Amino acid sequence: MQNNNTLTGGQALVRLLANYGVDTVFGIPGVHTLELYRGLPGSGIRHVLTRHEQGAGFMADGYARVSGKPGVAFIITGPGVTNAATAIGQAYADSIPMLVISSVNHTASLGKGWGCLHETQDQRAMTAPITAFSAVALSAEDLPELIARAYAVFDSERPRPVHISVPLDVLAAPIARDWTNEVVRRAGRGLPSADALRQAVDKLAAAKRPMIIAGGGALHAADALAALSERLAAPLFTSVAGKGLLAPEAPLAAGATLCVQAGWDMIAEADVVLAIGTEMADTDYWCERLPLTGEVIRVDVDSRKFNDFYPSAVALLGDSKATAEALLAALPAAARDASGARDRVAQLRKQIDGSHAPLQLIHKAILERIAKVLPDNAFIASDMTQLAYSGNYLYPSKAPRGWLHPTGYGTLGYGVPAGIGAKFGAPERPGLILVGDGGFLYTAQELATATEELDSPLVVLLWNNDALGQIRDDMISLDIEPIGVLPRNPDFALLARAYGCEVRQPQSLDELERELCEGFAHPGVTLIELKHACAK
Known part of the structure; x- marks a missing residue:
């Protein structure tokens, strides 16, 4: 005993x-x-x-x-x-x-x-x-x-x-001694060497067209990055994981647009690129290699990233925030004339607005309604679905840790449980989940957890096109007969009600906007099923 x-x-x-x-x-x-x-x-x-x-x-x-x-x-x-x-x-x-x-x-x-x-x-x-x-x-x-x-x-x-x-x-065995208070925490990730910092400062100070790419490893460095962008007059791109690092209305905010042609064209103009806290993976860019023509300065805690697809002119091994602050302290204090860089970012935005295909225009209209009513402190968890792919570069995230997307592995079924988990990590923040009908069925059972545990707003926006839409479109573009991409879906409204969710089925974008507002006011889980035809 x-x-x-x-x-x-x-x-x-x-x-x-x-x-x-x-x-x-x-x-x-x-x-x-x-x-x-x-x-x-x-x-x-x-x-x-x-x-x-x-x-x-x-x-x-x-x-x-x-x-x-x-x-x-x-x-x-x-x-x-x-x-x-x-x-x-x-x-x-x-x-x-x-x-x-x-x-x-x-x-x-x-x-x-x-x-x-x-x-x-x-x-x-x-x-x-x-x-x-x-x-x-x-x-x-x-x-x-x-x-x-x-x-x-x-x-x-x-x-x-x-x-x-x-x-x-x-x-099961009794422990021989009590080690439950033996907590060991490390001091952090540290600073790069003084020599490497000096080299980076010299290159950045001499750059004519510097640009910054920031990723998920820099989420805690938002203020330093904003100041660095201003000091250098450098447009700031982010990866999908870095969305929200710079306010979307900031004149130098180029957003997570390195996955479209206009973004690729712009980054090719940089003579120095400061890549900070990002592995610069093709899953962020939707292309195997960015067309970088200038030198790359990389800031990372993983030394293996310094000489992969984008070899470093200067490698800064250290914490993103501490390194950005050290660069700021060493750079000339006077800010550069940023008018040319701001004009280039404004041109980028116009180019993207003018390049949408018909499907992206539908997504854009939905995302604009979401942005109009989403509470400022809300987060969005997204699945692998076409609406989220467009949102990766079109949705204007207002702060870091506000857009959760399974970028690297790209697994279906992420959105619903990740959004539920996020509610426990930040219970005071309203949550929105963007999920397609295919991905939803991977993890729909977790709605039982959500309705059992949550008493604050979580809205699931189910984009139902009655297809594995991206794969269907890829098959058609490659002249492959679509097979296995047109499943017979269940009655999602009945399914959600069975789990105890509030359910809405808007028939227009105006109705969607109203239903989103009601969902964010409801202390529990709301499923909004939006049919493709209703969003046109």
Whole structure:
């Protein structure tokens, strides 16, 4: 019988997580995670019951994107891990801090092939390629070290998921000593070398047409980037992950437009490009290579990014905010004449407005209605759907951490659970989810979690074109007969009502605007189904 004064490994791990500041975990309890759940009462950590482990992972992702804190998921051995793997891969691709704690079979059985419940040959190996690291805690004493190592990744390196497997016997056995207060946090990501900073300052000061590209690694550097853009008279582009770093009305805000021809043409004119906190991936640009003709100065915490597709003229290894502030301090104090750069950004905006295809014009009209009524502090979580693809560069995000999109991995089913998770990361912020009919059916069951747990506004805007629209269009453009892209959908209104959602089905854009306003005033979940024909 367990001594009431002695913690099991599972209980102690939960207490340790609470001491690291974890306030929410997403998961589904199972026979292999009972000792973790023994530790939750009284810990101060809220448990959110998801309806699938993939949903738990996506919710942890959304939580992390809006809060800046690691999202945490508890999942079971074997199928729990494989179910969550897609969400882990998405977080890895987009550099999102996530801590996945799973059970694994008893230590004595590992690698033996005994046929234990949920057994896999090597559970750690399944997540190793999609995590910063994946490890097995072979004793309770390993746990504080592994959690400290995970937070070193989150605090000091490129933030990516970490998976820690804990054998059943380690979870259940009493700990030999209390290590639940052994919290180790790193100081941060630091500054580049003085020599590298000096080289960067010299190149930026001499540049005639400098431009900036900022990404998700610079979300905490918005003020410094705005000042740097003004000081250099440099238009500022962002990746999709960096949307909102500069106010959309700012004269030098070029937006997330490096995925359209007008943006590609403009960045080709730069003689120096400062790329800060962005891996400059083709998933951000919808092309394999940007047509860069000038020198590239890169600021990153991942040294592997300095000599990939865009070799660095100067490599600045360090924190985006601290580095931007150091550059500002060293550059000449007088701001340059920005009239030419502002005119070029205004021209970019006109070029984009004049280049929309018919489908993008429909999307633009919907996005304009959303922007008109969306509360200033709201966030948007989007799925892989054509409406969101247009929104990636057309929607005017007003602040960082306001547009959540599965850019790098590009998985369907992200939007709904990520939006739900974001509500737990920022409960005071209204949320809007943009999802297509195809992606919605990947994770629609998580509406049960939303209606069960949320008492503040979350609106799901379901763009229903009764097709896997992007793939259908791609097939047609390649002269491939459309196969498997015209599914028979359920009655989405009935489905949403079954989960307890308020439901609206606007028949025009004017009605959509009214329904969005009502949804943002409703303390719960509203599903708005917008048919393609009603948006024309």
